[in-house]
Amino acid sequence: AQTVTQSQPEMSVQEAETVTLSCTYDTSESDYYLFWYKQPPSRQMILVIRQEAYKQQNATENRFSVNFQKAAKSFSLKISDSQLGDAAMYFCAYRSDLIYNQGGKLIFGQGTELSVKP
Amino acid sequence: EPEVTQTPSHQVTQMGQEVILRCVPISNHLYFYWYRQILGQKVEFLVSFYNNEISEKSEIFDDQFSVERPDGSNFTLKIRSTKLEDSAMYFCASNKVRENTEAFFGQGTRLTVV
Numbered sequence: 032a033q034t035v036t037q038s039q040p041e042m043s044v045q046e047a048e049t050v051t052l053s054c055t056y057d058t059s060e061s062d063y064y065l066f067w068y069k070q071p072p073s074r075q076m077i078l079v080i081r082q083e084a085y086k087q088q089n090a091t092e093n094r095f096s097v098n099f100q101k102a103a104k105s106f107s108l109k110i111s112d113s114q115l116g117d118a119a120m121y122f123c124a125y126r127s128d129l130i131y132n133q134g135g136k137l138i139f140g141q142g143t144e145l146s147v148k149p
Numbered sequence: 150e151p152e153v154t155q156t157p158s159h160q161v162t163q164m165g166q167e168v169i170l171r172c173v174p175i176s177n178h179l180y181f182y183w184y185r186q187i188l189g190q191k192v193e194f195l196v197s198f199y200n201n202e203i204s205e206k207s208e209i210f211d212d213q214f215s216v217e218r219p220d221g222s223n224f225t226l227k228i229r230s231t232k233l234e235d236s237a238m239y240f241c242a243s244n245k246v247r248e249n250t251e252a253f254f255g256q257g258t259r260l261t262v263v
Contacts (some may be wrong), residue, residue, distance in 0.1 A: 066251060074238055076192070076254035122192060135180050135244065136205060137252060139192040 033058045035125050037140035044113045045148050051098075052108045052143045054123030062128035065099065065106045066137070070120040079121070082106065084128075110145075118147045151175045155241050155255035162231055162262055170226045170258045172241030181224045182242040182252065183216065185209065192240065198224065231262045 034057045044050035056065070067079040082090045082099050090097050094114075098107045110117055123140040154173045162168050174181050183195040196206045196216055203216065215227045224243075228235055238259050242252040 064251075068254075073256070074186075074259075075256045076240060076242075078251045078253075081251050124192075135252075136182065136194045136197050137184075137192075137242075138194065141191045 033060070033063075033125050033127070033138050035123055035138050035140035037123055037143050039143045040141070041144045041146070043146045043148060044110070044117075046113055046115060048113055049109060049111045050113055050145065052110075052121050052123075052145065054106045054108070054140055056104050056106065056123070056125050056140075058104070058125065058127075060127055064126045064128070065097075066124040066126070067095070067097070067106075067108045068122045068124060068139075069117075070122060070142070072119075076122075080108065113147050115147050115149060118145055120144050151253075153241055153243055153253050153255035155239075155258050157258060158256065159259045160261070162260070164233060164262055165230050168228050168231055168260065170228075170239050170241075170260070172224045172226075172255055173222055174224055174241065174243035175253055176222070178243035178245050178253075180204075180244055181218070183226045184240040184242065184254075186238040186240065186257075187234075188237070195226070195239075228260075231260075233262050236260060236262045 036055050063084045065082045069077045069079050080090050080092045080095050094111045096109045120142045122142045124137040156171045181198045184192050186192045194207050196210045197204045213229045218224050238257045240257045241255040244252040
C-alpha cells in the first residue's frame, strides 16, 4: 500500500522569504500523481500544485514550485516570496494512475502547519 | 467557476442518531468521494463512487456508512447510528478522473456528535 509522510509538523517563515516543505512517499507503482493541497483556517481544501510522475520537469505555479525526485520518492514544495495569506496547513497527497486504481482516491500525508511572520 | 457544494456546514447530532451529509458535485464530473478529517489529524479516504456504485472503500467505511446518488446530482453520505468518534470534518470531492484532473473539494461539513 502507498504511504505519504510529511516529517515537519510545523514550519515558520518570515514574510517575503522562501520556505520548503518536505514530503516523501512510498509506492511500487511507476505511474502516479502528486499534489499539494492548502487548508487555511476555514478548513477548505485548495489545490496548490500538481505533478505527474511521468514528467521530469518540476511543476511551477506562480510562487509555488516543487522539487520532484522520483528515484528518491521525494516531493517538496517551495514557496517563494511568502505572504501572510500563505499561512495554512499544507498536505501532500498521492494518487495512483488509472491502471492501478479505478477509484482515484487520494492518500494524504499528516500535514505541515506553516506560519508566516510579518 | 464550478464548485462542489456541501450542506450543512455544521451538524450537531445526538449519539445513536442517523445523519445525512449532502453534496452537489461539479456537474460533468464522473467520480465522487467522501473523506474524513478528525480535528488535528490528516485527511482520510472513506469511499469512492462511480457509475452509481461504490468503486472503493476504506476500512473506516463500515456497515454504519452508506452513500448514494439519488437524483443524479446530489451525492449523500449517511451514518446510521452515530458515535462520538464520528465527530470530524467530512469532505466531499469530485473529479474527471479520465482527464487526469485534480479532485475538487467542497468546503466540508463539520459533524459534532454529542
